[in-house]
Amino acid sequence: MKTNQANLGSLHSEELINELISDTSNINHIEVIENVINTLAEKGSAMVSYPPKSEYHLWKFNYGSVNVFVQLTGIEDEDTLTVWSAVLQLPAKNEDKLYRQLLEMNYSSTFEARFGIIDNEIVVLATRALAGISPGEVSRLVTVVATIADDNDEALQSTFGFV
Numbered sequence: 001m002k003t004n005q006a007n008l009g010s011l012h013s014e015e016l017i018n019e020l021i022s023d024t025s026n027i028n029h030i031e032v033i034e035n036v037i038n039t040l041a042e043k044g045s046a047m048v049s050y051p052p053k054s055e056y057h058l059w060k061f062n063y064g065s066v067n068v069f070v071q072l073t074g075i076e077d078e079d080t081l082t083v084w085s086a087v088l089q090l091p092a093k094n095e096d097k098l099y100r101q102l103l104e105m106n107y108s109s110t111f112e113a114r115f116g117i118i119d120n121e122i123v124v125l126a127t128r129a130l131a132g133i134s135p136g137e138v139s140r141l142v143t144v145v146a147t148i149a150d151d152n153d154e155a156l157q158s159t160f161g162f163v
Contacts, residue, residue, distance in 0.1 A: 029081070030057060032135045033070055036142045037061050040068075055079070064150035070142060077131035083142050084118065084125035085149035092122075092160040105152075113144050122156065124149040 037046050041061035050057045055074035060067055066085045073079040092098050102115040102122065113126040126141045 027133070027135060029072060029075055029130060029133075029138070032138045033057075033059065033072060033081070033142070036139045037070065040143065040146055063146040066146070066149040066153050068142070068146045068149065075130070077129065079130050080127055081130060081133065081138065081141065082125065082127045083113075083145040084123045085145055085153075086118075086121040086123050087115075087149050087153040088122040088156045088161055090117065090120045090122065091163045093163055094160060098122075098156070098160045110148055111144050112141060113148055124152070 034048075037059055040063055042063065045062035046059065047061070048057065048059045055072075057072040059070040061070075062068075063085075066087065068083065068085045071080075071082045071084075073082075088098075106114045110124070112128075113124050116123055116125050118125070124145050126145050128137065128141055
């Protein structure tokens with residue numbers, strides 16, 4: 001960010017807000033995402049898909065024992081960044097206990113991410129609108145989802161998997 005402590009006092013709050021917004025609106029989201037993926041992905045595991053004439057992008061990479069997906073719906077403020085990783089195939093054993101455990105984990109240990117269900121799979125996911133997002137937030141979302149998924153997939157599979 002360009003603003004430093006010396007000139008913060010001289011800016012009015014509206015000017016400061018406008019400067020902060022302009023600092024995050026010039027981010028190349030695609031470049032930031034690819035840099036984050038390059039730091040986390042196992043060598044040679046990263047793939048990207050972007051259909052012609054579309055601002056939609058989808059990346060996939062391996063992190064530990066999981067596949068992580070990163071989707072960017074476009075580059076405007078109202079577009080979204082979604083990160084997800086599957087940790088368990090459904091149906092599962094003792095689903096009531098599984099769902100209770102996941103809800104408790106959603107409260108206590110998933111930070112900005114959460115457990116959910118997509119296409120009969122338990123996933124770890126996080127979604128964020130692009131308005132005001134910083135490179136640090138992009139990095140954190142991708143890292144949090146990848147780490148929580150990798151830290152929990154094997155335990156969930158051994159306890160609840162394979163009905």
